[in-house]
Amino acid sequence: MNNTHKQKWDKIIRPRTGWFDIHPGELWKYRDLIGLFVWRDFVAIYKQTILGPLWYIVQPLLTTLVFTVIFGTVAKLPTDGLPPFLFYLSGVIAWRYFADCLNNTANTFVGNAHIFGKVYFPRLTVPVSVVISNLIGFGIQFLLFIAFFLYYWQNSSVIHPQPALLLLPILVIQMAALGLGFGIIVSSMTTRYRDLTHLVGFGVQLWMYATPVVYPASSLPENWRWILLLNPMAPVIEAFRYAFLGTGSINLQSWLISLLNTVFILFVGIILFSRVEKSFMDTV
Amino acid sequence: MSDTVIQVESLWKEYRLGVISHHTLTRDLQSWWARVCGKEDPNSQIGSAHPSRSEDRFWALQDVSFEVKQGEILGIIGRNGAGKSTLLKILSQVTAPTKGEVRFKGRIASLLEVGTGFHPELTGRENIFLNGAILGMSKNDICDRLDEIVAFAEVEKFIDTPVKRYSSGMYVRLAFAVAAHLEPEILIVDEVLAVGDAQFQKKCLGKLESVGKEGRTVLFVSHDMTSITRLCDRAILLYQGHIVNDGPADEVAGSYMDTGLGVQALRLWPDMKNAPGNNIVRLRSAKIKLEDGSHSETIDIRSPLGIEIEYDVFEEGHLLVPNYNLRNREGIVLFFALDQDTAWKEHSRCKGRYKSTAWVPGNFFAEGIVIVNIAITTFMPFHVHIHERDAVVFQIVDSLDGDSARREFGGSLPGVVRPLLRWTTDFEAVIE
Numbered sequence: 224m225n226n227t228h229k230q231k232w233d234k235i236i237r238p239r240t241g242w243f244d245i246h247p248g249e250l251w252k253y254r255d256l257i258g259l260f261v262w263r264d265f266v267a268i269y270k271q272t273i274l275g276p277l278w279y280i281v282q283p284l285l286t287t288l289v290f291t292v293i294f295g296t297v298a299k300l301p302t303d304g305l306p307p308f309l310f311y312l313s314g315v316i317a318w319r320y321f322a323d324c325l326n327n328t329a330n331t332f333v334g335n336a337h338i339f340g341k342v343y344f345p346r347l348t349v350p351v352s353v354v355i356s357n358l359i360g361f362g363i364q365f366l367l368f369i370a371f372f373l374y375y376w377q378n379s380s381v382i383h384p385q386p387a388l389l390l391l392p393i394l395v396i397q398m399a400a401l402g403l404g405f406g407i408i409v410s411s412m413t414t415r416y417r418d419l420t421h422l423v424g425f426g427v428q429l430w431m432y433a434t435p436v437v438y439p440a441s442s443l444p445e446n447w448r449w450i451l452l453l454n455p456m457a458p459v460i461e462a463f464r465y466a467f468l469g470t471g472s473i474n475l476q477s478w479l480i481s482l483l484n485t486v487f488i489l490f491v492g493i494i495l496f497s498r499v500e501k502s503f504m505d506t507v
Numbered sequence: 508m509s510d511t512v513i514q515v516e517s518l519w520k521e522y523r524l525g526v527i528s529h530h531t532l533t534r535d536l537q538s539w540w541a542r543v544c545g546k547e548d549p550n551s552q553i554g555s556a557h558p559s560r561s562e563d564r565f566w567a568l569q570d571v572s573f574e575v576k577q578g579e580i581l582g583i584i585g586r587n588g589a590g591k592s593t594l595l596k597i598l599s600q601v602t603a604p605t606k607g608e609v610r611f612k613g614r615i616a617s618l619l620e621v622g623t624g625f626h627p628e629l630t631g632r633e634n635i636f637l638n639g640a641i642l643g644m645s646k647n648d649i650c651d652r653l654d655e656i657v658a659f660a661e662v663e664k665f666i667d668t669p670v671k672r673y674s675s676g677m678y679v680r681l682a683f684a685v686a687a688h689l690e691p692e693i694l695i696v697d698e699v700l701a702v703g704d705a706q707f708q709k710k711c712l713g714k715l716e717s718v719g720k721e722g723r724t725v726l727f728v729s730h731d732m733t734s735i736t737r738l739c740d741r742a743i744l745l746y747q748g749h750i751v752n753d754g755p756a757d758e759v760a761g762s763y764m765d766t767g768l769g770v771q772a773l774r775l776w777p778d779m780k781n782a783p784g785n786n787i788v789r790l791r792s793a794k795i796k797l798e799d800g801s802h803s804e805t806i807d808i809r810s811p812l813g814i815e816i817e818y819d820v821f822e823e824g825h826l827l828v829p830n831y832n833l834r835n836r837e838g839i840v841l842f843f844a845l846d847q848d849t850a851w852k853e854h855s856r857c858k859g860r861y862k863s864t865a866w867v868p869g870n871f872f873a874e875g876i877v878i879v880n881i882a883i884t885t886f887m888p889f890h891v892h893i894h895e896r897d898a899v900v901f902q903i904v905d906s907l908d909g910d911s912a913r914r915e916f917g918g919s920l921p922g923v924v925r926p927l928l929r930w931t932t933d934f935e936a937v938i939e
Binding site for chain 1: 597599600605610614633640641642
């Protein structure tokens with residue numbers, strides 16, 4: 224009785240084929256798992272230390288203070304006429320969310336090999352949940368920023384929030400997408416090149432100095448600004464500052480280019496990731 | 508009418524052996540630069556100018572095809588390295604096959620190792636949800652079965668305690684309970700029963716049996732032929748990546764033992780990371796040897812044999828006691844042996860490589876298969892560092908030369924041991 228062709232199968236396991244073997248629907252099916260991963264990270268942080276959530280505030284505050292002293296007071300870098308503290312704080316928290324997403328997703332395969340080696344679930348759930356749980360930290364830091372923002376807004380006249388504030392959700396999604404995209408590209412490559420892991424933390428730190436976090440883009444010489452177009456994070460930080468503080472040299476065109484870059488990087492990341500996820504257990 | 512739920516069609520899986528890549532970007536760039544300049548690759552192995560790629564590859568599975576019907580409990584047996592784990596890994600979608608196809612209906616959940624994804628900081632209840640979701644269940648499904656799971660695992664009192672405070676037994680019970688209660692249509696079980704106490708093992712086997720009766724399908728991998736024959740309707744026997752036998756479980760299990768396919772007198776664990784053990788001590792090798800030191804799968808009933816293990820001690824200050832547990836094909840424990848070497852009885856071991864051998868005299872075992880479990884234990888306080896089940900297996904043969912316990916008698920003899928006893932006869936001629 225050969226009725227193979229008439230039967231309906233729920234799932235067919237086949238050898239890896241091509242580059243575009245992606246199943247976005249599966250991610251939706253496993254949304255409960257993503258939720259639980261997020262909640263696990265959250266609970267684990269709260270349970271381990273009393274200071275856990277407080278670190279979210281202490282770290283950017285200290286970083287900002289150091290930047291204010293070194294780059295503002297000692298090096299006297301320009302801040303587009305803004306109060307230096309607020310200028311650095313806005314850059315630091317926007318950059319941190321991107322950097323955290325990248326750093327924490329860059330180790331997805333190697334760090335989860337023990338789970339991945341035993342059960343199947345869409346591997347993308349792990350980096351996606353990391354990005355979402357980092358959003359909680361970002362939220363706390365964002366509230367901190369808002370508190371200082373309101374204080375300075377009341378007490379000085381150099382701050383002019385712009386209608387571009389409405390674009391804030393898109394900017395946050397873009398930061399997350401960029402962090403996720405680069406993170407999963409790196410994590411796919413670390414299954415082959417382990418030494419890349421060491422490079423990531425260091426590379427992200429250097430990258431920050433290539434991005435207008437501690438200096439405004441306007442302080443760069445005119446004929447150097449094109450370099451910022453290559454860096455998709457630069458317009459994001461500039462746009463973030465422009466929306467809240469009303470300064471900066473952002474134009475719509477450069478932001479749209481970075482938006483396209485983001486989509487491209489995320490796409491490349493997903494393709495690489497889904498290619499590696501099927502075979503990495505044999506090589507890890 | 509039974510329905511096919513899993514269909515495996517000519518499945519092949521290739522693994523590459525040895526160095527796949529240099530694993531560092533700098534070295535790959537070095538090799539690439541050398542090639543560009545036309546120099547010799549500084550990272551290539553000496554003497555292998557043109558390494559033939561085909562030699563570094565091997566087929567872990569070769570043309571494996573079978574079907575499983577709904578409600579069937581299928582046993583998968585074979586010695587170490589026969590391809591059982593590879594097959595399960597493909598079925599549970601952890602790795603992709605090289606060629607061939609697997610089709611199935613419903614959801615597959617695997618118990619490749621229990622407790623996957625447990626987070627030590629979370630409570631038992633929280634981990635049930637997390638683990639259930641990893642196995643592919645929705646929150647509502649888990650909510651419905653929460654009480655049942657907790658009751659089965661016997662951890663009611665500790666359900667809101669972080670699992671890092673659980674004993675290893677509780678941990679395993681909870682993990683098994685989650686997987687067994689999540690009601691996947693197809694359940695894959697691999698040697699989970701090696702853990703937990705005897706009572707819980709029985710409970711697990713009972714649960715698996717009832718899972719099968721409910722119409723769900725179970726794939727069961729085990730070295731323990733008794734549980735295979737008791738639990739499974741059908742079994743397949745893998746040997747070097749091929750299916751060599753497929754049929755009723757007791758027949759396949761029997762032939763596995765009788766043909767000597769299951770026999771393995773020498774085991775080596777060249778890779779320290781995967782060797783059985785912990786940070787204190789790790790096993791390197793185990794073997795059944797003759798008096799001249801050579802290892803042998805088949806041993807004459809009359810000759811003494813040594814059970815030897817080699818192990819590395821990494822941490823000083825532990826009283827380590829190697830011990831063996833020997834059982835026969837039916838699962839009857841023949842005896843348990845503890846290290847009796849007086850030199851080390853009272854002394855904790857210093858770092859280094861050790862070899863411990865237990866000598867069993869000739870004319871002791873009955874004919875047939877003997878399976879050896881190897882453990883290294885500290886007894887005060889009790890802690891098991893290594894417990895390798897079915898580490899080595901050998902076969903005792905009786906050659907009918909007339910000087911063993913069976914003498915010239917050719918039929919089958921009962922008994923789990925067959926000692927050659929000293930017999931004496933008192934005779935008195937009765938004179939009428």
